[in-house]
Amino acid sequence: KNQVEQSPQSLIILEGKNCTLQCNYTVSPFSNLRWYKQDTGRGPVSLTIMTFSENTKSNGRYTATLDADTKQSSLHITASQLSDSASYICVVSVSDYKLSFGAGTTVTVRA
Amino acid sequence: KAGVTQTPRYLIKTRGQQVTLSCSPISGHRSVSWYQQTPGQGLQFLFEYFSETQRNKGNFPGRFSGRQFSNSRSEMNVSTLELGDSALYLCASSFREPDNYGYTFGSGTRLTVV
Numbered sequence: 159k160n161q162v163e164q165s166p167q168s169l170i171i172l173e174g175k176n177c178t179l180q181c182n183y184t185v186s187p188f189s190n191l192r193w194y195k196q197d198t199g200r201g202p203v204s205l206t207i208m209t210f211s212e213n214t215k216s217n218g219r220y221t222a223t224l225d226a227d228t229k230q231s232s233l234h235i236t237a238s239q240l241s242d243s244a245s246y247i248c249v250v251s252v253s254d255y256k257l258s259f260g261a262g263t264t265v266t267v268r269a
Numbered sequence: 270k271a272g273v274t275q276t277p278r279y280l281i282k283t284r285g286q287q288v289t290l291s292c293s294p295i296s297g298h299r300s301v302s303w304y305q306q307t308p309g310q311g312l313q314f315l316f317e318y319f320s321e322t323q324r325n326k327g328n329f330p331g332r333f334s335g336r337q338f339s340n341s342r343s344e345m346n347v348s349t350l351e352l353g354d355s356a357l358y359l360c361a362s363s364f365r366e367p368d369n370y371g372y373t374f375g376s377g378t379r380l381t382v383v
Contacts, residue, residue: 192371201273201359201374202312247312256325259312 161185162250164260171238171267179263181231181248189251193222193233196245196262205233205246235265243267271295273362273375281381287348290378294341294362300324301343302372303335306357315358318343350382 162183171177183191190209194202206215206222208231214223219236235242248260274293282288294301302317302325314327318337337343341362347354357379363372 194374199357199377199379201361201376203374204371207371249312257314259314261311 161258162248162260164246164248164263166263167261168264168266171265173238173240173267173269175238177235177238177265179233179235179246179248179265181233181250181260183229183231183248183250183258183260185229185250185252185258187252188226188229191222191224191231192249192251193220193231194247194249195220196247198244202247238265238267240267240269273360273373275358275360275375275378277378278376279379279381281383282350283383284350284352286350287346288350288380290345290347290358290360290380292343292345292360292362292375294343294360295373298362298364298373299341300363300372301337301341302361302363303343303345304359304361305329306359306377307355312359315345347380352382355380355382 165180188210192207193205195205196202205217205220208215208224210226221234224231243266245262245264247262250258276291300319303315304312306312315329316335317325321337332348335345357377359374359377361372361374
């Protein structure tokens with residue numbers, strides 16, 4: 159069973175609207191949690207990195223939150239743009255360089 | 270500053286052949302890791318090299334191997350290709366310990382096995 163579960167699997171939103179992606183993990187011990195954006199056919203690009211002591215981190219219109227107690231994270235996209243259409247991947251890192259990847263959420267922004 | 274460069278970008282091979290993929294990390298980065306990405310399995314860790322030594326390895330068969338050179342460039346080799354090896358292969362580089370310093374991905378090599 160995957161230790162990092164993302165939801166929804168995919169979503170479609172209208173340009174200018176907000177959306178929130180979820181990431182639940184069971185990985186332990188926990189070192190940090192990252193959100194990546196991956197455009198089709200390209201490599202993932204880091205959006206945010208949070209340690210267990212941080213509960214929010216922003217990068218422009220992207221805001222990630224982390225609740226280490228409930229082992230949940232979310233990525234909120236504000237005022238979506240067509241360029242936000244991509245796959246968003248949650249990656250949880252334990253110690254000793256072991257990574258657990260979520261399957262990703264595919265976001266489609268329509269005009 | 271140049272990013273992580275992977276070559277070739279696209280590759281078509283037939284079953285049974287072998288293939289070598291190349292990754293040039295960001296200048297100064299000493300850690301290079303490799304990942305396989307497929308629609309069904311998502312991103313899966315293959316192995317990680319640091320200063321020419323393999324430090325970590327994922328759960329892939331021995332047909333998948335890699336190496337790192339003294340200039341930190343890395344190659345990944347897949348022998349006796351199978352249809353299921355068709356995937357996007359990504360490499361990522363980091364200055365030292367990726368967990369502390371973060372890592373940067375290349376654009377990947379799209380391998381198609383026919």
